[in-house]
Amino acid sequence: PCCQTLFDQIPDGLNPNVTSWLTYDKSKPMPDAQLLDEFKPLDDVTLVPQDGMKLLPEPDRIITLDVMMKNQKDGANYAFFNNITYTMPKVPTLYSLMSAGDLASNPQVYGEYTHPFVFNKGEIVQIVVNNMDTGRHPFHLHGHHFQAVYRGEENSGAFEDLNITQSQLVQTPMRRDTLIVWPGGNIVLRFRADNPGVWLFHCHIEW
Numbered sequence: 001p002c003c004q005t006l007f008d009q010i011p012d013g014l015n016p017n018v019t020s021w022l023t024y025d026k027s028k029p030m031p032d033a034q035l036l037d038e039f040k041p042l043d044d045v046t047l048v049p050q051d052g053m054k055l056l057p058e059p060d061r062i063i064t065l066d067v068m069m070k071n072q073k074d075g076a077n078y079a080f081f082n083n084i085t086y087t088m089p090k091v092p093t094l095y096s097l098m099s100a101g102d103l104a105s106n107p108q109v110y111g112e113y114t115h116p117f118v119f120n121k122g123e124i125v126q127i128v129v130n131n132m133d134t135g136r137h138p139f140h141l142h143g144h145h146f147q148a149v150y151r152g153e154e155n156s157g158a159f160e161d162l163n164i165t166q167s168q169l170v171q172t173p174m175r176r177d178t179l180i181v182w183p184g185g186n187i188v189l190r191f192r193a194d195n196p197g198v199w200l201f202h203c204h205i206e207w
Helices: 002-008 093-099
Strands: 061-071 077-081 124-131 137-141 146-151 178-181 186-192 201-203
Touching: 124 137, 137 186, 146 178, 178 186
Parallel strands: 061 124
Antiparallel strands: 061 077, 124 186, 137 178, 137 201, 146 186
16 A cells, blocks of 8 residues: 555656766767666676776785674664674774874774774785675775675675685776675675775765
């Protein structure tokens, strides 16, 4: 009944299948619009970067983050990395960094519930995200374009349990700042820490 009510509200003559063009030169002729009568999702992990950049070397640091959703005492649902849900620090992290002096490289300066990681310049960093949730989550990294070196199938479990070797990773991986992990699956991201700063890594779903 609820769905039928929604369909009843669709105005007559509405075309739900609209295509358009991404144009770089308006002087060139446009091809005929194509009718899309079937949605065929593209596995974006199969894309290859135009510059052909190869897989970065084996990582200096591996960060494993298990994602889960659960309720807190206030009854609200929260997202967790390794049983930590993010709490905004009273002092902005960038201020702490600029005032901590020799302690700036100590993660404890930034507070346990910001879930901080401090990398050395030039380190090859690998982030493994294991999705323990039944939903799909697009994870976004600020400050860097990571290589998407592996994405497990839905319900494939934790990456560590799959015994994937270096040679089984994507050898010419696409670079992104956001990548979806499937329900019960995993993703592996790799980047070189060459952009100094305070950078967030978070899910791109906002309620």
